[in-house]
Amino acid sequence: MYAIADIVNALRQRWPLWQTLDDIEVVRRNGEVDYTVGNFSVVARVRHKGFDKILKCYTRQKPYLKEIYGSQFLPGELIITDVMGFTHSVDCLLVDYIAGETLDKRLLDEACNIEALSQAFERVAVELLAQNRAHGDIKPDNIIVTEDGELHLVDWDACFVKHLAGQESAELGSSAYQHPARSTMHFNRHIDDYSIAYLLTMLRAAQIDRTILEHFRSFYAFAPSPAEIVASEGGAIAQLTEQFAQQGMAKEYRLSKMLSSHTPYLYALTSVLTPTIAPDKAPFEVEQLNGYWGVMASKGWVVGPFYDWILEPFGDIYIAGIGDYVCINSLRYGHLHTLAKGSRIVQPESEGCIVQHASGEESYIKYSDLLHNFAK
Secondary structure, three states, X not given: OOOHHHHHHHHHOOOOEEOOOOOEEEOEEOOEEOEEEEOOEEEEEEEEOOEEEEEEEEOOOOOOHHHHHHHXXXXXXEEEEOOOOOEEEEEEEEEEOOOOEEHHHHHOOOOXXXXXXXXXXXXXXXXXXXXXXXXXXXXXXXXXXXXXXXXEEOOOOOOEEHXXXXXXXXXXXXXXXXXXXXXXXXXXXXXXXXXXXXXXXXXXXXXXXXXXXXHHHHHOOOOOOHHHHHHOOOHHHHHHHHHHHHOOOHHHHHHHHHOOOOOOOOOOHHHHOOOOOOOOOOOOEEEEEOOEEEEEEOOEEEEEEEEOEEOOOEOOEEEEEEOOEEEEEEOOOEEEEEOOOOOEEEEEOOOEEEEEXXXXXXXXXXXXXXXXXXXX
C-alpha cells in the first residue's frame, strides 16, 4: 500500500518523476493539484501532449488492469518517495478526460431532466449489453453526464473482458446497485444485468414519482435497495410495479419484475431493452420471445416483447395485457389508455371495443376518441 499523501506530494513536484511519460503537465487549480481520492487511488487532471487526460495513480496493485485497459495501463509509472525516504513505483492509468459531471451530482439538481437522463442511460445500457464485456460497477458516480446530455461510463477497474473468462472477479462493485447474491464467482458479460435493470427502473420510476429523487437526495441512495427487493421477493417494489402497469409502461413493468430474481444474471434483459423500429410498413405480426409478447415487422420489433398477451393489431391499434391490466395502445404513438383493474375486453372490433367493467356494466370505447385525446 502506498500513502495517498506520498502520491499527491509526488504530483505536486515541479517535475514529477515518470518512467516513460513525457510532455505531461499536472493540472493545478489555485496553485494546488486538481485531484480526487477514489477507491485505492488518486485521480488527477493532466495535460499529455496537448490533450486533456485523467491520470489515476493506484495505492496498491490491482489484478487484470493490463487486460482491461491495454496500453492505457502504465505499470510502475510514477516514482514516489515515502516519509522514510524510500522510493516506490506506482501503477498508473492514463485515459481521456470526459468533461461533465457525474450522474449522482446531476440527480441532486432539482431541475434535472430525469426523462432525458433515463433515455440516455438506456442507450448506454443497450450499447454495453451488445458487447462481449461488462463494466462491473455501474452506479451513478461512475457515469459522466456531458454538456450535450449523453452519458459515459468511467472507472472500468471491475470490468470483465473475454480474456478474463474463467477467472474470478477482483471487485464486486457497490452493493447499493448489485444483486445481493453476486460473488467473485460471478464474472462474465452478464455481471451488469442487475445493475442496469435496477438503475433504469429507479430512473423511470422517478419520472412518475418525484419522491424517489427526494429520497436519493436525502440518503444518496435509491429505495428500496436491491437487497430489500430480493429479500421480499419483489414485495418491496410491488407498488411501483403496479404503477408501471397502470400507466401502460410495459417495459418498465417487465424490468421491475426482473429485480426479484434469485440470481444476478438476467438473461432476458437484452430482449426487453431491444430497440424498436418505426411502424412504417405492414404486415405486423404478434410474436413471442422469452415467454412475453410483442409486435414484429419484417425488419424488427415494433412493440417490444413486454406483454403477457397481445391481440392481433387492428390497423394501428393493438390491445395487450400486462399484470392485472389491459392496455389499448397505438403502434405509432404508444400507450393510449389503461382499463380499470378488473375490467376486460369482451368484444374487440376494428373501430373500437366493448369493455366489461368489474361491476358487470359494459361500455364502448372508440379508438378514434383515444387518438383524439392523445393528440391534445
